[in-house]
Amino acid sequence: MIRPLPLSRSAPSTVSANTITSSLLAVETRGTGFIDISREVAKFLREAGAREGVVTLFIRHTSASLTIQENADPSVLRDLSTALNRLAPENAGWVHDTEGPDDMPAHIKTMLTATSLQIPVLNGEMALGAWQGIYLAEHRARPHRREVVLQFLGSVG
């Protein structure tokens, strides 16, 4: 006998959708670390009049990335940095090091996290969980200007 999956699902709700709204978010980082950009994305959705659909975030860099993580305890972000440093250490015999010892680890950290993210929008709000924040992760040691394309696709009103 096959055991049923322990899951349930709400009835699907459908709307008509044919609007795309785009914006470019520029973030000045202060070197390695995580910057919470959730509020700025929410503001963008309000300006766009977003109702139902999906918001895409795309970071235009290969040494900074995106991740959705716990936003309650700042020590989580500290541990995430530690974890990334262990997974992609400096001075580990990388061939590509013309831009300094933090350069190649930054590319590896980008590969292991996300360059693009999609978040459903329901009733004008992102469907984030209670403890989810959207972070831009700067992987280079020095400050950089980073660009994130925000794009809403769905219904407005």
Added chain:
Amino acid sequence: MIRPLPLSRSAPSTVSANTITSSLLAVETRGTGFIDISREVAKFLREAGAREGVVTLFIRHTSASLTIQENADPSVLRDLSTALNRLAPENAGWVHDTEGPDDMPAHIKTMLTATSLQIPVLNGEMALGAWQGIYLAEHRARPHRREVVLQFLGSVG
């Protein structure tokens, strides 16, 4: 001389698309492990009458995640768990440990896998490869109730 890329591409096919259908999938996990949710996503697409478009999956948590993996040999999933445990071990000096030794590793495993996934839908079916299954990965030791937003964007009929 530049060698041509060894690739080919089918002629693009185009349809009109302006429907968004959303649903919330709740999954009761039994602690650490992978749960195949492919069938439930397929069922959602049938109910939505999906024809051409894309289905987005978004998990509303930071200690559970999504991944698309081999669904033929269960030992693959066992090895994936082993790999994640090696990449994000317990008792590795994490600062964030108020919720137990499996908490911070769960956040790291989430960061290394996916919070959002997109799968194209063609002729009413997800364009999954022959051996691809969609998995919810529970990274906490104890059972949890997890929520996944399913959203189809495209044409129906």
Added chain:
Amino acid sequence: MIRPLPLSRSAPSTVSANTITSSLLAVETRGTGFIDISREVAKFLREAGAREGVVTLFIRHTSASLTIQENADPSVLRDLSTALNRLAPENAGWVHDTEGPDDMPAHIKTMLTATSLQIPVLNGEMALGAWQGIYLAEHRARPHRREVVLQFLGSVG
């Protein structure tokens, strides 16, 4: 006092969008390595007449994956391979090894990178950064035929 986030954002621009165009890209790999498929995706978008929207890439395999990485210095790709080999080594006691020692590491590398990617399209061009290339990463030692679904969703003209 809360310090303002060091960011700025362009005014949102909106278009109407209701077209989905899909195509299947087949790539013959020569074994482990990265293949730049950016041009082929750009060609697809031109054929589709894409203006504003988003292009989804989905790879139909669990031992090959997608990543967006630096396209200027080839040594970056070499180091990325080294990093993946360190994170998912062969002969590390994997249970699943019927297809050879490179099989299970290939699944792990796929889990750590991306199966689906989304790139915004603005004014008919992907919004890639100056140094971003889209790569298919083959994780198996031997050559394989890999399939990537390309799907544009947005406005055409």
